[in-house]
Amino acid sequence: MHPEPQAADSVPSAGSQHLALQAVPALKADTAAFYRADTLSTRLLRLLAENKPRALADWVHEEMGICFSPYAYADSARMRCMTAKGLRYLATIPDSTRRWGEQDGTGEPLRLSWNQYRRRFIWDKDYSQLGTRRNAPSNARGNSLLNVYTQFPDAAVVEYHVPGNERYAFMDWGSLYLVYVFRDGRWWLRAIVHDQWTI
Numbered sequence: 131m132h133p134e135p136q137a138a139d140s141v142p143s144a145g146s147q148h149l150a151l152q153a154v155p156a157l158k159a160d161t162a163a164f165y166r167a168d169t170l171s172t173r174l175l176r177l178l179a180e181n182k183p184r185a186l187a188d189w190v191h192e193e194m195g196i197c198f199s200p201y202a203y204a205d206s207a208r209m210r211c212m213t214a215k216g217l218r219y220l221a222t223i224p225d226s227t228r229r230w231g232e233q234d235g236t237g238e239p240l241r242l243s244w245n246q247y248r249r250r251f252i253w254d255k256d257y258s259q260l261g262t263r264r265n266a267p268s269n270a271r272g273n274s275l276l277n278v279y280t281q282f283p284d285a286a287v288v289e290y291h292v293p294g295n296e297r298y299a300f301m302d303w304g305s306l307y308l309v310y311v312f313r314d315g316r317w318w319l320r321a322i323v324h325d326q327w328t329i
Contacts, residue, residue, distance in 0.1 A: 167286040167310040184221040190214035191318040200251040202276040202325040220244045234328045251324040255304045257290040286310045301327040
C-alpha cells in the first residue's frame with residue numbers, strides 16, 4: 131500500500147528530522163533537564179484530558195511540528211505529522227476525518243476525526259488519574275516494537291502507563307508517551323505515541 135500524500139498542514143516525518151535532532155545536545159541524560167520536561171507533561175496531559183488541541187499547539191515547534199503514532203512502532207512513513215498551525219486548525223474541524231496511519235492487524239487506512247482519534251489512541255484511558263508516570267518503558271508489551279527511543283534519539287520521553295486488569299488477563303493495559311525535544315532554549319512536544327496490546 132502506498133502512504134497517503136501529506137496534507138498541506140504536514141511537516142517532514144520524524145525520520146527526516148534525525149540529522150537535525152542529532153545536532154541538539156542529548157539532554158535526556160541530564161536529570162534536571164528531564165524533570166523539567168516531566169513537569170511540563172503534567173500540564174500537557176491536562177490539555178489532552180480536556181481536549182484542547184489549540185492550547186496544545188502552543189507547545190509545538192513551528193518548524194519541527196508534531197507527530198502522532200497510534201501504536202508503539204512509530205513508523206516515520208506512516209505517522210501523522212503536522213505543524214502547530216495544522217494542530218490549531220484541527221480544533222476548528224474536530225469531526226472531519228483524515229488518515230492517522232494504518233489499522234493494526236489489517237493494514238487498512240486508519241481514517242478518523244480528531245475527536246475519534248483522541249478517544250481511541252490518546253485518551254483511551256484516564257492517564258491523569260490512573261497512569262503511573264515513568265521515564266523508562268513499561269514491561270507490558272504487545273506485538274508492536276517500541277521504537278520511540280530510537281526514532282527520537284535526543285528526546286526526553288515521559289510515559290504514562292495504566293496496567294491491565296486481571297479480569298481481562300492483564301491485556302487491557304495502555305501507555306501514552308509524550309516525546310519532547312529541546313530547541314531554542316525550551317522543551318517542545320515532538321510526538322504523542324500510544325501503545326496497547328496488539329495482535
